[in-house]
Amino acid sequence: TKDHKSVLILGGGVAGVIAARSLHQHGIDDFLIIEARDELGGRLRSKEFGADGRQATIELGANWVQGTQEGNGPVNPILILAQKHGLKAAKSDYYNSIMTYDETGLVDYMDIFKDAQDAYTNLTIAAGVRVQKRKVDCTARTGYSLVGAKPKTPQEMAAEYYIDWEYAQTPEQTSWIASSWANNFTYDVDQGGFSDGNLLSIDQRGFKHFIQAEAQTFLSPKQISLNSTVRTIAHSGDGVEVTLANGTRISGRYAISTFSLGVLQNDDVLFEPPLPAWKQEAIHSMTMGTYTKIFLQFEEKFWFDTQFALYADRERGRYPVWQGLDLKNFLPGSGIVFATVTGDYSQRIEAMTDAEVQAELIDVLQTMFPNTTIPTPTAFFFPRWFSDPLYRGSYSNWPSGFVSPHHTNLRANVGNRLWFAGEAMSIKYFGFLHGAYLEGLDIGTIIAKCVREHECKSLPVIKDVSNATPFVV
């Protein structure tokens, strides 16, 4: 055993760094962040992309501060950090700076696009009514159908997709109620949200800069162990012992696992003893979505001048959303454009070669721009989040079969010594950076109290998640 610490923080993403900062702020510095990669930031991952001499920093993972602040209302804590550390970001105009395409090229179907937004507003309002009436959750697809939105044409499906791509799963896979509150608590000022504004990081130090700079304000090198992959987490009433891939063992009185839901679901890290049944049920009942950005660089820009473009294919989810970076206020002259796919489509392309995916994208661009001969890109890249054993997807999404007690259990500690934090544990902001931040803050604060007072007050657990009314067959 190499070391003994008061607290082991497993994972150095936003939740891990902010948990560490909470401990520090409460006078506890005897902790160690154990991180598999060679830097802090987790799903804030940037990359130098482009042909030689024409490279730019692109974001493979999180890119937006989603929901900023309106007036003196509640502020997204990520915005505070971004401003504190001078992050360079541009205003993202999702709904106005957009052009629409289909299989015949440029076609204006903004009326359909607006109808889809109205349908989504109706969906969230109807979800609120269900909450008040204590009605059960259903899928967002059920919700859409009940508010009368039944997209059938490629344009209608693409317009609807422009809302659900954020959940990285289809309305069939997504909770009607939870997706609505997730939207409201981040974007809807009338419902206590931050704002409907979004800032896209174009900082050439990478979006990760804000969290790495924050870490530098309080962390010393001896509090971080990089390039250290955790294989097993042994936990008992006395503490936690972690074994790394190289055999090193590190122990702590407490541990906070901030690994993604996907990592917990796929046994990439083993718990000894295995996690209790109530915890496993919660872990496997939430879902991990995948959101994939596919980057292309060309010698010259030949595409739209708006920030976004929507492409309606006959197949729902086939390369529907495009974003240009070669724009004033973004990365002018970069020649970079990227498409986003999500969910099952992400998994599909992860199973293909880069060359195959590139060929499909060129094909779609050729359809969108029939009067241009699409040249060969000078650079091409997309990350494989779903297959990556450090993530197994991009972020969590709440399915309709996942009920509130499941969430209570997902968040709960196991015994007094093993705790959990990270975006998936945030009831209001699951999926988002600010969800990871607020969970790190909360659990770090709880553990600081545990360490100081030698006693821990557990989070609630519901051992048997049961129906209010039994099934009668």
Ligand SMILES: Cc1cc2nc3c(=O)[nH]c(=O)nc-3n(C[C@H](O)[C@H](O)[C@H](O)COP(=O)(O)OP(=O)(O)OC[C@H]3O[C@@H](n4cnc5c(N)ncnc54)[C@H](O)[C@@H]3O)c2cc1C
């Ligand atoms: C493609 C994509 C786009 C996104 N877009 C946005 C966005 O625009 N805005 C937004 O708010 N959110 C966005 N998100 C979500 C946001 O990135 C996450 O919610 C947040 O970064 C999660 O932070 P975390 O600390 O909970 O987890 P993580 O960042 O996953 O931190 C966990 C850490 O554990 C490490 N780890 C994993 N396994 C091991 C192991 N065995 N041993 C040691 N270390 C390990 C990982 O390397 C990681 O650093 C996006 C995510 C992705 C992937």
